[in-house]
Amino acid sequence: MRGLVLGCVLAALPVAAQAQSCGGSFSGFVSQLKSEAVAKGHPTAQVNAFFQGVRQDPKVIKADRSQGVFKKGFTEFARAVISKGRVNKGRANAQKYASVFRRAQQEYGIPPGVLLAFWALETDYGSFQGNFNTLNALVTLSHDCRRPELFRPQVFAALELFERGGFDPRTTTGAWAGEIGMVQMLPEDIIRHGVDADGNGRVDLKGSPPDALISGAKMLRSFGWQPGQPWLQEVVVPAQMDWSNTGLGTTLPVDQWAQMGVKPRSGAFQGGGQASILLPQGRKGPAFIAYPNYRVYFDWNQSFTYVTTAAYFATRLSGAPVFDPGSPEPGLNDAQMRRLQKKLAQRGYDVGKIDGILGAGTRAAVQAEQQRLGLPADAWPTAALLQKL
Incomplete structure (x- = not known):
């Protein structure tokens, strides 16, 4: 789903302190990768087998340059990706894999709704995981000089997975940006957080929902998720307030927001610490209070619209009502x-x-x-x- 709908979604990636080499002839670039792999200690025969037949994929570059989906406003985007069918399927999956979600919450503190929302938005619960050859995608994006420092380490991580028997450079497919499996994890993330949750002796993020969900939970926990704490809640804001205090740049105690006239749309505030007020489409549109766990979402994805949609969808799957879109002022084309x-x-x-x-x-x-x-x-x-x- 990332490649199909969510375009530039990237899992949390360490950014290299210095620029990686890129560009030039593709064959020369591949030769450089092979030399570097051998220098890192990988056996020459394994390196040659891994890179044999790798090719540049122009469709990957086209996908990387096409980010039109992120030009939609929050309401339009959320309505497009959170259908009634997707909500119902999420609830059915919550029952079908109840034991898996219990394990995710017990071991890593990740609520079912949070994992369900990622599973839904990334691959429509595993039904579309992307059909790009993963190695071709990673090498193509490493060769491209737009963000080589993000993708080059993933090539060597994929090589490590290949040596472990968990990656076939010829047949492994996924999103255009190199993510693999039901919750779309990059090779480095698979190495760090992949879990054989079904106990069959291998980590299968493409075919095993337990492996994919528990691995995703482990990754979210590593990003700093606080067990038992909320992440997002819809609120109603007063007609007049100091709007410059809104946005992720400002955090205030929840009690202070309440004193300003901010109220939960339903129920009571879910947390009592610091929080921010989000107005995705301005003061006349939908409004949310974002607790610290909301910021963890940005380690999964950098898009504000995607993050807010995923966080809201998680609340919806946890029982929250459909958000009030309000009457925002028209945005810009x-x-x-x-x-x-x-x-x-x-x-x-x-x-x-x-x-x-x-x-x-x-x-x-x-x-x-x-x-x-x-x-x-x-x-x-x-x-x-x-x-x-």
């Missing part, structure tokens, strides 16, 4: 977003690539400019802001 990003970049803000995507850098810049211009600083870009700029 692609051309307007690009113009806005250019204007913000000209003012010295780091908005990253001018791509029309409302990412974290653009949101922070929008909020700062709204505050400077005397507009409600809710980080939601509107035509009024663009006109003032």
